[in-house]
Amino acid sequence: MIYSKLAKISLATIAILGLGATSLSADTLAEVQKQGFVKCGVDGGLPGFSEVGSDGVYKGIDVDLCRAVAAATLGDAKKVKYVALNAKERLTALQSGEIDMLSRNTTWTETRDTSLGLKFAGVNYYDGQGFMVNKKLGVKSAKELDGASICLQTGTTTELNVADYFRTNKMKYKLVSYDTNDQVLKGYESGRCDVLTSDQSQLYGLRIKLEKPNDSIVLPEVISKEPLGPVVRQGDDKWFNIVRWTFNAMLTAEESGVTSANVDAMLKTANPDIKRLLGVEGQMGENLGLKKDFAYNIIKQVGNYGESFEATVGMGSPLKIKRGYNALWNAGGLQYAPPFR
């Protein structure tokens, strides 16, 4: 596993070094259409976001976004090639062109958006960092964690937040950092650390993987803003627009009540908003360089944002996370898509 990771890092480096001649990725869409699939970077081991199900198929809210982009660009949500990446590899893999897009619970930050040569195309999950501890410790608040050993995944905003939080609260901690979530979980389970910290959604996902989930609790404090979303490379605005508006189409569909079940009936609707969304009217698809019915394909094959959320992390999943910040703007949440017009 480590070898493959080293191989990936070095491959990425070699790719950066070597791909000069072709000047890769000025037109990701053309490339995706030529190769016939979307290369999508995911976590691969995170319940609810992206993991391989018992049937061998990738599932999760991040995976749904990959599928939606494939549906929009190729007309078939199955035409995705998933690349499982850990936190350390993911950004280099995208920079180097090893993947076409990254949909791997990645936090949108200023640095990543600018000096790393990346662009965030939206926020598909509003998250915040939290702490999980064993009940035995009797800790009720993150403020009581002075001197604790903390397990986390390296290469994340998590380790920056935890450093800031303990410094501002004048507390000390011992850091135990691992490469993958699986190792983090193992470290926590074996007692190498007292606390496991990560984004709250991940904590719930990791908790159900524990041998005894009920022995652990998630502390109430949320110490950071973690807007997670899909990422693409800088310098390809067309592809950036496609990923952004694929996600917006899912949000708009939920807002106007279009679901995978009723999308065929909706083609005959009189509602002009829905007509534009589904390509019955207007030039929305063409503007993006896609077919007229790109949004129809997304909704038909993947579903709208609400459907995807409930099935992967919401009430229809073992995680049972409430919509919270991820409800639509008109239902008290933050999810808001600009209009299709």
Next chain:
Amino acid sequence: MLITLLRNPKVRGFIFQLLTVMGLVAFLWYIGVNTVANIEQRGIQTGFSFLNGTAGFGIDQSPIPYTEEDTHGRVFLVGLLNTLIIAFAGIILSTLVGVIIGILRLSKNWLIAKLARGYVDFFRNIPLLLQILFWYNVVLRSMPSPKQSYNFFDMFFINNRGLYFPLPAYNTTFYTILGGIVVALIATIALNAWANKRKDTLGEDFAVIPWAIGMFILFPFIAYFIGGSHLEFSYPELRGFNFKGGKTLSPEFLALTFALTIYTATFIAEAVRSGIEAVSHGQKEAAASMGMSHYQSLKLVILPQAIRISIPPIINQYLNLIKNSSLATAVGYPEIVTVFAGTSLNQVGQAIEIISMTMLVYLVISLFVSAILNWFNNKMKIKER
């Protein structure tokens, strides 16, 4: 004229070499230009100014003071030092274990010889990465939590957070004792040189070892009183979640050092054994016929020749060990690949600069070690007169 020139093998050879070098330079130049162009096109930052940027993340084990507010340059330094520490510990321990096992393999005692052989065959043939992960999980799973630590005299504690031991405070007494040890060391070296010279001129033996042991006990002991006989220790103590005070060796460090030692020692043992066996049997018989005892023939005839043969393969093992220490990233020990080529790379995203620096570190360390050992090898070589 041109044709005759081309027929000249010297000229022809030169032209082909020139063409090869030009081709290589052109290739590298092409890669360089393309890389820069592509990086600029994507808007990725370049250059080494990131080394002055704040790192913002913590590192658990650092031989030098480090806080989250330090720079990526400091992270590089911490990673480098941790790499050197693990390499140093690994080389010393694996040499000790390797030499002992190598000699035991030649033991006349059937059981000892077979056990040593079994050890070599077993650990040499399992991938190092698996061994590291195995020992790490063994350490973590078999040790108790801090509250149930194994306690030795209230000074040493072992639990799943590491091995804790007391640390002397750096006061006058501590430094005079340290000085005493250094004086004993210098005296031993001088005594050894004197004994060798005496042997060469007078042919008389002088037993250095008892004297050396005596000095190493006596000198620090005297130094303790000179320094005011005031040694203070900071003892590990369970406070809150973890032990505080004293010194800690983390499970990551222990597992990594142990695995590297166990693995590399098998190769060193083989190098030592093959070195001893490579010394012609006639040498031993000649020594015996001159009336030397078994110990004398080993010390004066066999080992000096065996060491000569063993050094080159042992150098290789040292270099391997240094490079293998980068597998630390599997268990999260903060050496240079883990913290600098891992965490820092992820925060600043400048893969080319960071990976190049890391590669350079290994290159420089390895060249340095092989330079020292080549010098040693030359010194040990047969001096032909």
